[in-house]
Amino acid sequence: MENNTLNIKISEKPAYSYPIIIGQDLDFFEYIKKYTKAKKLLIVTNKTIFSLYEKKIKADNAYYVILEDGEEYKNFDSLKKILDTAIENRLERRDCFVAFGGGVVGDVTGYAAASYLRGVDFIQIPTTLLAHVDSSVGGKVAINHEKGKNLIGAFYQPKAVLADTNLLSTLDKRQLKTGLAEVLKYAFIEKSCGAELNYRFYDFLDAYSEKILKLDSVILEKLILICCTLKASVVEKDETEKGLRAVLNFGHTFAHAIENLTGYTKYTHGEAVAAGMIMAAKLALKLEMIERSYFVKINELINKYELLPELPGFDKDEFIEAMHLDKKADADKIRFILPDSEFSVKMVTDVDESLIKDCIEI
Ligand SMILES: NC(=O)c1ccc[n+]([C@@H]2O[C@H](COP(=O)([O-])OP(=O)(O)OC[C@H]3O[C@@H](n4cnc5c(N)ncnc54)[C@H](O)[C@@H]3O)[C@@H](O)[C@H]2O)c1
Ligand SMILES: [Zn+2]
Numbered sequence: 001m002e003n004n005t006l007n008i009k010i011s012e013k014p015a016y017s018y019p020i021i022i023g024q025d026l027d028f029f030e031y032i033k034k035y036t037k038a039k040k041l042l043i044v045t046n047k048t049i050f051s052l053y054e055k056k057i058k059a060d061n062a063y064y065v066i067l068e069d070g071e072e073y074k075n076f077d078s079l080k081k082i083l084d085t086a087i088e089n090r091l092e093r094r095d096c097f098v099a100f101g102g103g104v105v106g107d108v109t110g111y112a113a114a115s116y117l118r119g120v121d122f123i124q125i126p127t128t129l130l131a132h133v134d135s136s137v138g139g140k141v142a143i144n145h146e147k148g149k150n151l152i153g154a155f156y157q158p159k160a161v162l163a164d165t166n167l168l169s170t171l172d173k174r175q176l177k178t179g180l181a182e183v184l185k186y187a188f189i190e191k192s193c194g195a196e197l198n199y200r201f202y203d204f205l206d207a208y209s210e211k212i213l214k215l216d217s218v219i220l221e222k223l224i225l226i227c228c229t230l231k232a233s234v235v236e237k238d239e240t241e242k243g244l245r246a247v248l249n250f251g252h253t254f255a256h257a258i259e260n261l262t263g264y265t266k267y268t269h270g271e272a273v274a275a276g277m278i279m280a281a282k283l284a285l286k287l288e289m290i291e292r293s294y295f296v297k298i299n300e301l302i303n304k305y306e307l308l309p310e311l312p313g314f315d316k317d318e319f320i321e322a323m324h325l326d327k328k329a330d331a332d333k334i335r336f337i338l339p340d341s342e343f344s345v346k347m348v349t350d351v352d353e354s355l356i357k358d359c360i361e362i
Contacts, residue, residue, distance in 0.1 A: 004225050008137070008232045010157065012239045020137065020161040020228050022221050028098075028125055028162055029059055035160040036121045038096035042086050044109040045100040046073070049127055052170050057100050057125075063089045067105065071264065074104045074144050082112040086120075096121040096159070102128035102175075103135035107150070110141025114156035124161045128171060129179025130270065132163050133186070133227035138235040149264075155240050163228075165220045178270025180212075181307050183223060185250050185277060186230045188298060189337075191344040192247045195233035201226055202301065202343060209304050250337045250345050251277030254360075257322035258311070267309050274307035275362050282359040283351065284338040294342050308362055316357040323356075 003023030010016050021031060032041065041062040046069045050057075065085050067078050082097070097120060099109035106124055113122035124136040142153025168176070186193075187202040204226070205212070211219040231248065238244040255276030258267060267275075281298045284290045302308060323334045333349040334356070340346045 004221060006225060006228050006232060008157075009236055010139075010239050011236055016157065018157060018160055020163060020232070022163045022165070022224050022228070024164060024166050024217050024221070026162050026164045028057065028164075031160060031162050032096065032098065032123055036096045036123065037094045038121060040089065040091050040095045041098055042082065042089070042091055042095070043098045043100055044082055044105055044112070046105055049101050049105070053100070053127075053167070057098075062098075063091075067108070071104055071144070074108050074142075076143060078108050079112055079143055082109065083116055086112075086116050091116070091120065093117050093120060096123060098123045098125060099136075100125045100127065102126065102131045106131055106135050107140075107142050107153070110139075110156055110158070111143055111153055114141055114154040119156070122156065122158045124158045125167075126161065126163055127167045129168055129176055130182055131179075132165075132168070132224050133179060134182045134231065136161050136163070137228050137231045139239065161228075163224055165215075165217050165224065168215055168220065174268060176213075176215075177305065177307055178268035180305050181251075181270030181274040181277075181302075183227055184301055184305065184307070185248075185273060186227050187301065188277065188339060188343060189247050189250050189345045190230060191342075192244075192346070193230040193233045194237060194244070195229050197226060197229070200343065201230070202297070205301060206304070213305070246335070246347055247337055247345050250339075251275075251280050253323055253326060253334060253336050254279040256326045257319050258314075260322045260325065261314060261318060262312075270307065271309040274302055275309060275311060278302060278308065278362045279359045280336060280338050283336065283356065284340070286355050286358065287338070287348070287351070289338055289340045289348075290342075294339065297342075298339070311362060314360055316360055319360050320353055320356060 006020045043062050044065045046067045048069045050066050065082050067073050097113040099106040126132045126136040139155050139157040141156050142150035145151040190201050208219050251273045255272035258272040285295045336348045337345045338348050
């Protein structure tokens, strides 16, 4: 079957563009040959993924770094392991780092690629749905610091993203759903992304929910293509997060507070985002930015995919405090991305705290 290719062009770097190739059972090494001049490859993955896909990523010219599995390994130690392996094996400027994994592997490998020899080529092979539709597109790479997530990082674009939907078949349901929360987010921000689609993404997700949940590969490829088109449209116009890119944070102001107050371990990011989108929709309704019918529509789609977790009763003052700590908050104003009409969002600051408190439930 023909693979879909989407070309990303960054307006801040007009000469720069790279493809996202979306298909099934892609021949990774053929594509790497096509898009880089690498003699040696440094493939970074984690134990879980390596044990599932060892054969698929074996190559004679590759060195491997197999990290432990978990967000806590998106850290300096993993960065050092990657750089040490590159140095020991004398990778050169023209060689290439390959991230074979979810967002954790993608972020740390990208950051290592950005810093090794002041930047070597980097290919993303995402293995989670979240990485297919979100973390592998856009060029944000980072590691965590004990004081906070993603505090050390860069904007560094890959040479290509190879999105193979077959890899998603081994994901567990919870990981699939965490990616789906970000997928649904694109439906609610569609009109603010500045891309022309042939159909409403909301309607697509509404119509094909069963096929999507069963990982129908043709529908999944379309879904990934749409999400990448929308994210790319935003990133192409605002690579380094000066403005438009904020629309991608729909639901995230509330989500970050949920994650922060529950120690980043109780909920997946997508569960927090699903709850955060409901809270943001509630706030928009209270601010009379949207009609009740649209509020219901948002709830219906999120419920159709069963994305919402059970939340504890949060202390509302602590919740507001956690929102202020979010690194995207201005000095002392909490920034929200809220729906302002169907499938469109805008940034809102200066919201009355008592109104926010009324929305901290789902
Ligand atoms: N750079 C960005 O723009 C961006 C955007 C969103 C999120 N992120 C980052 O992404 C990370 C989260 O990414 P994630 O949700 O992919 O988490 P992850 O990388 O931790 O992967 C989730 C789990 O799925 C397992 N897994 C991965 N692929 C698998 C497969 N094919 N089959 C079976 N199991 C598999 C992993 O081992 C892990 O246990 C966070 O660190 C977040 O900060 C970055
Ligand atoms: Zn997110």
